[in-house]
Amino acid sequence: MTVLNLSFAGAGFLGIYHVGAVEAFVRHGPKLLGSLSACAGASAGALVAAVLVTAPDKLEMSKEFLSGLADNVRRRQFRGVIPGHNLMVSLGECMEELLPSEAHRLANDRLHISITDLKSGKNHLVSRFASREELMTALLASCYLPVYAGMKPVEFRGQKWIDGGFTDNLPILPVGRTITVSPFAGLQDVCPVHRGRFDTQFRLANMSTMLSMDNVKRLHQSLFPPSALRMQALHEEGFSDAVEFLKREAWMS
Numbered sequence: 001m002t003v004l005n006l007s008f009a010g011a012g013f014l015g016i017y018h019v020g021a022v023e024a025f026v027r028h029g030p031k032l033l034g035s036l037s038a039c040a041g042a043s044a045g046a047l048v049a050a051v052l053v054t055a056p057d058k059l060e061m062s063k064e065f066l067s068g069l070a071d072n073v074r075r076r077q078f079r080g081v082i083p084g085h086n087l088m089v090s091l092g093e094c095m096e097e098l099l100p101s102e103a104h105r106l107a108n109d110r111l112h113i114s115i116t117d118l119k120s121g122k123n124h125l126v127s128r129f130a131s132r133e134e135l136m137t138a139l140l141a142s143c144y145l146p147v148y149a150g151m152k153p154v155e156f157r158g159q160k161w162i163d164g165g166f167t168d169n170l171p172i173l174p175v176g177r178t179i180t181v182s183p184f185a186g187l188q189d190v191c192p193v194h195r196g197r198f199d200t201q202f203r204l205a206n207m208s209t210m211l212s213m214d215n216v217k218r219l220h221q222s223l224f225p226p227s228a229l230r231m232q233a234l235h236e237e238g239f240s241d242a243v244e245f246l247k248r249e250a251w252m253s
Ligand SMILES: CCCCCCCCCCCCCCCC(=O)OC/C=C(C)/C=C/C=C(C)/C=C/C1=C(C)CCCC1(C)C
Pocket: 010, 011, 012, 013, 015, 016, 043, 044, 045, 047, 048, 051, 062, 063, 065, 066, 069, 091, 094, 095, 143, 144, 145, 163, 165, 169, 184, 204, 209, 210, 211, 212, 215, 216, 219, 222, 223
């Protein structure tokens, strides 16, 4: 049987799309989830992968936390303030609530987190965690976008790290097939339909993406969350794109 993995693209607040996709997998694709060897992700994608691997029963709570964080950031945005270090503190608090005490054991070799070494600019995929704290630090490092999320890179195993999305926004694992999920229209297995006028695609941080105004808008929304109504629409889009994938590949049940 082919080894199957699932990878979630770095997406900032568009992580709500991933939550919708995972809900579809839980509801309609238990066979697929049961066949997975590992999950991977960058930034918000790594957070969703962590919830799927260690606390799949906390999906609804993740959605509520994400909406709450988006409300906070939106309010600051109106005053012209970027999230800064507060975002890292809030993400830490959410993970503290979501991840079970044995999360690091559940995540060992089953969760691959994309992070970027600040000094060398090289990508690392972390998949072994000595403690729950170490797992949470790797997840925070994966989300740390300099300046936007404060001025202090995350220290992990004695080195400084920044957002994995800079160097690998959609990790593909070396063994087997990696099913890819992205809220940006592109060539991924689960992604929005490309509706742009041009059929030009490009590779950015290891991820193929279509050149379109819609993707430019989505990039902005990944950092500056759109209205609650639009967030709900993105969640539904993730759900229905994942259902389409399950039907296409005969995983639907
Ligand atoms: C010509 C240009 C075309 C444009 C094309 C677009 C290309 C796409 C390239 C990829 C961009 C990736 C954007 C990622 C932005 C980023 O990394 O921002 C920093 C990280 C942020 C803002 C992370 C936020 C994370 C959140 C809100 C996580 C929330 C949660 C989950 C997702 C699950 C668990 C619960 C919790 C912690 C609330």
